[in-house]
Amino acid sequence: MGEFDLIARYFKRPVRQAVLGVGDDCALLQPRPGTQMAISSDMLVSGRHFFADVDPRTLGHKSLAVNLSDLAACGARPLAFTLALSLPEVNEPWLAAFAEGLLALAETHGCELVGGDTTAGPLNICITVFGEVPVVNGRSQALLRSGAQPGDDIYVSGNLGDARLALNTLLGQIDLPPELLASCRQRLETPTPRVALGQALRGVATAAIDVSDGLLGDLGHILENSGVGACIEADTAIKLVAAYPYNKGATGQFDLKLSTEQWRSLALAGGDDYELLFTAPASQRAAVAQAGQASQTPVTRIGQIRAEPGLLLVDSQGQTLPNHYASFDHFA
Amino acid sequence: MGEFDLIARYFKRPVRQAVLGVGDDCALLQPRPGTQMAISSDMLVSGRHFFADVDPRTLGHKSLAVNLSDLAACGARPLAFTLALSLPEVNEPWLAAFAEGLLALAETHGCELVGGDTTAGPLNICITVFGEVPVVNGRSQALLRSGAQPGDDIYVSGNLGDARLALNTLLGQIDLPPELLASCRQRLETPTPRVALGQALRGVATAAIDVSDGLLGDLGHILENSGVGACIEADTAIKLVAAYPYNKGATGQFDLKLSTEQWRSLALAGGDDYELLFTAPASQRAAVAQAGQASQTPVTRIGQIRAEPGLLLVDSQGQTLPNHYASFDHFA
Incomplete structure (x- = not known):
């Protein structure tokens, strides 16, 4: 042929x-x-x-x-x-x-x-x-990386880190039970682009980017383009890993035996998530919730934009965590 | 980096x-x-x-x-x-x-x-x-492949076959004198897209395509899309090979010793020419000449569109020639 x-x-x-x-x-x-x-x-x-x-x-x-x-x-x-x-x-x-x-x-x-x-x-x-x-x-009405304002909430859609969990399993680095591998693999191989959510956020979000190289790395582009800093709640992000209930045998079936540090790394620097990371003023919380519902896409608030440059990472007690989560770079 | x-x-x-x-x-x-x-x-x-x-x-x-x-x-x-x-x-x-x-x-x-x-x-x-x-x-006003009409003239811009001559030389199949290789190599490596000519032909040409896979192969797309046939004067096309004067030592310097068949193959199936091949009614000959002048691009009439399907190839005496000039195909 x-x-x-x-x-x-x-x-x-x-x-x-x-x-x-x-x-x-x-x-x-x-x-x-x-x-x-x-x-x-x-x-x-x-x-x-x-x-x-x-x-x-x-x-x-x-x-x-x-x-x-x-x-x-x-x-x-x-x-x-x-x-x-x-x-x-x-x-x-x-x-x-x-x-x-x-x-x-x-x-x-x-x-x-x-x-x-x-x-x-x-x-x-x-x-x-x-x-x-x-x-x-x-x-x-285009959403750009450059519109985030100090005080804006930071949101992410859907789940984080499950695609990376599948990748690590396929690379032989982790062992997942078959049903969990199947769902993580779907996230890796057939990601859902958040097309309806993106359109619903026009006029609501101040800045947006899709999470492809890892949450913190992609957030860095918003911060750089908007000339702002941010505070991210690492332990809120952890809970967005759909596989997280497998932590410490919480499902009663299987203990993935990953450390908190490993879960954080999946959520904050997993990559291949293809979720939307976006910012919106606190006055728009109802509108953001409405955009999520209208597009049938879960959205979770994970932090806040700050005037001070740089990224502050905090745990559930508000304690500062070290940020050593590298974004994916083809040539780094 | x-x-x-x-x-x-x-x-x-x-x-x-x-x-x-x-x-x-x-x-x-x-x-x-x-x-x-x-x-x-x-x-x-x-x-x-x-x-x-x-x-x-x-x-x-x-x-x-x-x-x-x-x-x-x-x-x-x-x-x-x-x-x-x-x-x-x-x-x-x-x-x-x-x-x-x-x-x-x-x-x-x-x-x-x-x-x-x-x-x-x-x-x-x-x-x-x-x-x-x-x-x-x-x-x-877009020029498409599908508008050629029986009776239309067929034109091609610029030169044909010199890029292929350079390619054949770089592949070690032919030997060219250095100054000729230099000019042919320019045609292969830095082709000139006929952007101004294309715009000047709006409202004048009935169909157009760029010659990338070889003249006859690309003409075939116009014929198929327009539901027509064509007659092409092979020996007029030969003269569009800028290196043709090197045939039989006509320049007095060097004889490329290519057969007429080889010259025809260069002109009709060379490829990588990035010239425009287009059709226009005979009533538009002055307008075609004007488009060529306005865009400082030579254009040459090389044949005619026919109602009968298929491609008729003729020599300078009007004698029919066999057409065995294959177009470039990455998977053929």
């Missing part, structure tokens, strides 16, 4: 919103008046972002999910995406499963595949995603 | 047209009213699209040039691009040169780097480019 047959068979779909989809030199989108286009691009490399033998269906899902998560962090409504794919060989069952996982998530979010590229080479998936953000009274 | 320092040092530039550039979860573009956004994505893989030891400055140029060439084929005005880069290591001199070549071409075309991704992995460059196409009286 040649390159063009491959595209036609697995990736070409009729478009409904785009003016022109796969099959010409360019795709064409017609943005609606009074909107801005939000754009993000993520590249996933075999052996680095995923195991070479990962289920291609989940890989298709995750490749788009990590991009949709960036749109979510911006408060954008997904519109379309391009897919550039470097493949070591044409493996039709693999391609069929990859396309199925990819296009199922795309369909869920009304995000159309409009173009891209296919080449031979080491397995590499590069998706660029496009979303729409309204402009109201001349002001963009 | 970490991932974020790398981006800041080599790739972060202030944006002038975009609402928001590098440094947040998403970039933001504000399309002008009455325009569509043209989008194209190309992935370049080391050892396949370029030699691993290629000059990084030319690689930066070419990575963007092949994408701008897609915008040109669509008649779009370049606006912005994202860059996703997988690097085996952080090599600062390499990155500095790559960024210099990339951003110099970007500057020439007013095309801003607005975002992207950086990761460790086998060298891979994925650029997604955004351009603007006007909509006039409700009709998109």
Whole structure:
């Protein structure tokens, strides 16, 4: 099968919103008046972002999910995406499963595949995603990293650290009971981009980012861009690890035998969470709760923005903890 | 140097047209009213699209040039691009040169780097480019592959085959005198995207594509998408190979000793030309000439669209030639 047959068979779909989809030199989108286009691009490399033998269906899902998560962090409504794919060989069952996982998530979010590229080479998936953000009274409604204000509450959606727990297990570093591994593995392999929450937070949140490299590392980008500091309650964050009840045999079934330090590390620097980390004034607590309910996404308050620069980490007694949680960096 | 320092040092530039550039979860573009956004994505893989030891400055140029060439084929005005880069290591001199070549071409075309991704992995460059196409009286002015009509003239810009001649030389298959290799190598390594010509052809050309995989192969896409056939004058195309005067020692200096068949193959199936191949009604010959002059780009008429499907290849006497010129296919 040649390159063009491959595209036609697995990736070409009729478009409904785009003016022109796969099959010409360019795709064409017609943005609606009074909107801005939000754009993000993520590249996933075999052996680095995923195991070479990962289920291609989940890989298709995750490749788009990590991009949709960036749109979510911006408060954008997904519109379309391009897919550039470097493949070591044409493996039709693999391609069929990859396309199925990819296009199922795309369909869920009304995000159309409009173009891209296919080449031979080491397995590499590069998706660029496009979303729409309204402009109201001349002001963009996009959520940025730069709007956090001293006194703002800090929230995170969903759970933290379970994806890392799965990764550590797959790397042979931890032993998880099968049912727990299954749920953690879902978090690692098929993360849920918080697209509805991101849109519900427009006009409510002052700043937002998605948690991909680890909670504290990504919070650092908000702090740097907003010129502020923060205080984070480490033990509130710990409880967001869905596997935490397995601590010290609390479930009565299995004791993961992780130290408090290890749980903190999972929650604060796990990475691959694809949750939204955002800030909002205390006056907006009801609105934040409403955004969480409307989008059926749990949100938890985990700290506060401070005028003083730097990150203060405290335990449940308000005692300061050392912060040695490194964010993931491909070249560090 | 970490991932974020790398981006800041080599790739972060202030944006002038975009609402928001590098440094947040998403970039933001504000399309002008009455325009569509043209989008194209190309992935370049080391050892396949370029030699691993290629000059990084030319690689930066070419990575963007092949994408701008897609915008040109669509008649779009370049606006912005994202860059996703997988690097085996952080090599600062390499990155500095790559960024210099990339951003110099970007500057020439007013095309801003607005975002992207950086990761460790086998060298891979994925650029997604955004351009603007006007909509006039409700009709998109984009040039598509699908508009060719029987009787239309077929044109190609610039030169053909010289990039392939350089490639064949670098692969040790041909021997070129140094000054000829230098000029052919420029065509291979720093192609000129025909951006101004593409825009000048809006409202004039009926269909267009850029020649990346070889003239006849890319013409095939126009024929298929337009539901037409074509007749191409092979010996007119041959003369578009800038090195052709070196045939049979015509320059008095050097005889490349290529057969007519080899010259035809260079012109018709060379690939990596990044010229525009387009069609226009015979009534538009003056307008096509004017578009070429206005954009300072040579254009040559090389054939005609026919109602009968299929591609007819003829020599200078009008005799039919066999067509066995395969287009480049990564998986064929």
